[in-house]
Amino acid sequence: MKQGTSPKAARVAAKVLDNPSSGKNAKRAAGSALTQSKAPRETTSASVGKAASKVLRDGRSSKASKTAAASALAQVKRKR
DSSP states (O other): OOOOOOHHHHHHHHHHHHOTTSOHHHHHHHHHHHHHHHOTTOOBOHHHHHHHHHHHHOTTSOHHHHHHHHHHHTTBOOOO
16 A cells, blocks of 8 residues: 655645745656645656656755655656
8 A cells, every 4th residue: 555645745845846946856756745645546657756866866955855856756656
């Protein structure tokens, strides 16, 4: 069973979306994480997973952006 995004991570994701200086990849990951807080069975698409990965690897990303990206990346549907 998928768990979805925690309430704390959802709050952080909302702040990332509200921040005008957040980058495109950070906002894509935050949007996915926020969606999964309301619909826990949803999974992150491969393209958003790649965006989240870029956010985590970028040294300029804020802690909030990285938290939202990690939440989204944890819910990518894996190939088996």
